[in-house]
Amino acid sequence: MILTTCAACAAPLAHTAPQCGRCQTRYCGRPCQVKHWNEGGHKALCKKIKKGGGAEQYHADKKYKEAVAVAVEKCADDTKGQTCYICTQAVHWKTKEGLVRGCACRGTSGVAHVSCLAEQVKILCEEAEENNLGDKAWNERSNRWQKCSLCNQCYHGAVHHALGWACWKTYVGRPEIDSSRRTAMCHLGDSLIRNGDAKGALALFEYHLNLERRYHGPNFEERSSQDDVLSVEEDIAYCYVELGRHEDAINLRRSVYRKYLAKYGPTHRKVLGAGLDLGRSLVDDYFFEDAKPFLLDLIPKAKIAFGNEHQNTLLMILYHAIAVQKHCESSLDEQREAIARLEDVCRIYRQVYGADHPMRGIADGRLKDARKRLSLQEARLVEDASEKLAQGLRIDGDDESEAP
Structure with a gap:
């Protein structure tokens, strides 16, 4: 039900909300319906909407x-x-x-x-x-x-x-x-989410979740229909992310992932999809220490379940690279390995998905940033080593000059 708010006052509607007997326009109550008919222009549109x-x-x-x-x-x-x-x-x-x-x-x-x-x-x-x-x-x-x-x-x-x-x-x-x-x-x-209307999408998915729970009944968690509910909860978590409600998204995605994992095991496509969503939320909310091993464990499983060129596999590699890049304690070896994977991701987006695909630009940007960060760290290590070497030579020289 896309029309989830009252046509007159925009208040959220229950699935039992009253509606116009002719065109089914929905309202939160009789007063709003009368007001919309007399003052909101519904009288002129009602027949057109019915038609x-x-x-x-x-x-x-x-x-x-x-x-x-x-x-x-x-x-x-x-x-x-x-x-x-x-x-x-x-x-x-x-x-x-x-x-x-x-x-x-x-x-x-x-x-x-x-x-x-x-x-x-x-x-x-x-x-x-x-x-x-x-x-x-x-x-x-x-x-x-x-x-x-x-x-x-x-x-x-x-x-x-x-x-x-x-x-x-x-x-x-x-x-x-x-x-x-x-x-x-x-x-x-x-x-709607991809078009920037996360608020509208959330209203839709909340209605959809209520519909699934009413349709499947109170014992839905004991049935195969549990997947229908979990799928909508995944969509709601996506809306939370777009609306900046990252803590709510992580909590909901943890719950969905655990339920899928308990039902299907660690290599099922639904489990891996939920795992990708959870990993993305961990990265978005700066839990890099948790995100790195979690996503790294999922990548080989995703390659088997989805294939090397599937969007889910590419996104796991991309978000793992972001976690490595942004985590201050990532080693140089971790960064080099992440860059090598990112290079493959950029090549696949270019060859398989085309130049206009929105993720190609994001992947290219992340690869550029990762290379720059690694280059700076390597240059800093060279400078530190050179400084230590020069300091050691000065000490040795001082010792020789003081010798009898």
Whole structure:
């Protein structure tokens, strides 16, 4: 439920909050509903909102159009003179929107309309549902809301944000407990965070957590559905980080990691993903002494579970290098090893993910800083050694001059 606050006074809403009988706009109480009708302009919009599918659908469609316009504008230079690889048109025949590209594709590859990308994923997911292909097949297809089908890398920036709203508007009309709708919440929340709206994402995820707990019941921790709740808690912790609530993030991520670890063991992908999140929080909150051994232990496990070029593996190496670089007691050998790993990370981002990927610039910057810090420390050691040598020669000379 994206409309988590009262339309009149913006107060947080319970899932049982009253709503307009015609368009389903929600309020904290009857007084706010009456005031919004008489003074807030709802009287003029109510029929239009109903015609648009109700408050949630109307809101989702509106936000989607805004996000697509931003994405098209930001991609204009990159897509100039090209056509959509799905419909082969420069301008979408129905929506009249322009082209975007926000993945690792290069040249003429990966250029498309957001509407075409959304329709492609929607059809794939519907096929999985209609043919009962199972959760694994559906999840793989649903991930196309966030990953390019050509380069298999995650979308980023404005394109990722637009596809988050595309996913939500596609499934918002389904029943509250529908799995596709709940997954769409996750995709949209992730896109909100990456677009700088951590406050909006937190409101969404807090509602989602309440929904999961109501849906699974009081004994959810004893069931396999525990993973659904833990996944939303991971999202909430991410929001805490973006909002500067680092202590809350560390505490929540410790709890999630321990529960996954107890359930799956140390080499499971979910455990490693939760471990990466915890390691990042430790680094962000300056717990370098704890972060270094923790992340170093995860790196070889991640290479086996995810592969050397997976985002999670690269991020573990990156954050371990940051912890080594910033920890005042890191040895020169630790720093050299971290730099060697960072060099591999930068090469992989350049070759696999493309020059425009946001993490490439971050990794390059960290590598530059790490090399500079190591160079200064090595130069200081040389100076100290030279000074000690010179001091020793002076002492020896003094001893010789005093000899009879």
